[in-house]
Amino acid sequence: MSSPPDPPATVTFGNPTAERTVLLLPGSGDRLADPDPAVTARRNVTVLGFATVPASGQPTPWPAQPALDGPLPAVDDRVPHGSLGLIAVGDAAASGVLLAHRLADRVDRLVLISAPVPGVGPERERLEELLGTLTTRTLLINGQRDPAAANAEASWHRQRLPRARIEMIPASRLPHGRLELRIVWARALAHVAPGTAADP
Template sequence: MTRAAAPDAAYEHRSFGAPGAERTVFLLRMGASALSDPLPDATTRRDARIVAIGLTLDDIDDPVAYRGTTPAEASARGIARFVDEERGDRPVGIVGVGAAGELAVRIAALVGSGVDRLALVAVPRPESELGGHEVAELLAGIAAKTLLMNGRDDPDAASAAARWFAEGLPSARVEMVPQTADPASRLVLAEVWERVLSHVAPGTLR
């Protein structure tokens, strides 16, 4: 396990899972649990190294009227460099959760063929028409096989959000998850982590 500031950035990252594994997965999310293992039992069953990157609202801010590089664009470039350094010559998986999903899309677009699997969990569609147009352009250039997992009753990222992303991606699969806890709450990553891992780290079961 490592926990440190990533190069040229203000975010922290933590590695868990199998340290010497050939397969690496980058997990992007915000909040107090951003650097924690979503479901250790599921993670230990995979021969994969997970690199969790903690983000803040400042890291993903992408104001429509901003002139020049937005914070989100700067974050994406910095993390994309970090991903390239960490992956070597092997393709990796990326997981974007909630509000960090758009940043995951940006990073996948920048890394290009270096990302072969992408998972977007409970990611709402862009709020503005201009933002939606920009994200749609990025989605069209992503060749990675993408899994979209959304809560059926999610107030911000239900089936309409999943369909919006799926329509813009060359290779996408949508899976809607019935929510058994508070039906008005956001889908919890731990509830679907095993399924997400099976997508972004295929063939790595021990």
């Protein structure tokens, strides 16, 4: 008999007393940590990152490519009241869409970074359905010629989201040809937490 999944581990960084909270779902290639502390310090925000903790005890991103109609790890008791920004990266993008859908009355800004397009089948159809319901102001950030998610993947999502726009990162800024969260962290925070620039 398989054991139940571990509850999500969390990490909090930024200003713990800030009025604006941003939820972060890292991709499977990202650490559960502040992508760029210097950038975060320039924003008056609290960032709450989610991950699962496997048997090894080392956090790994949560949850990559979930069943879109299945349960998400309970987050209600960990997410503060009020409006929220949400950033989801890579293979956690589907989780971000699902979470934004379930918290639609609270998530007012969304960033999807390097969001892949699912293969043909029920999961893709369900994701398309969910994308069409989101009226959240959404920013899609992809890297040019990134093999994981480039122009075509960004266009696919934009065509299905009512309020989305695309920003492409030049290939010259991609280490090893792939977009990394730290490269666009400042831009992502600016979108999900406007007006929060900390006083110098």
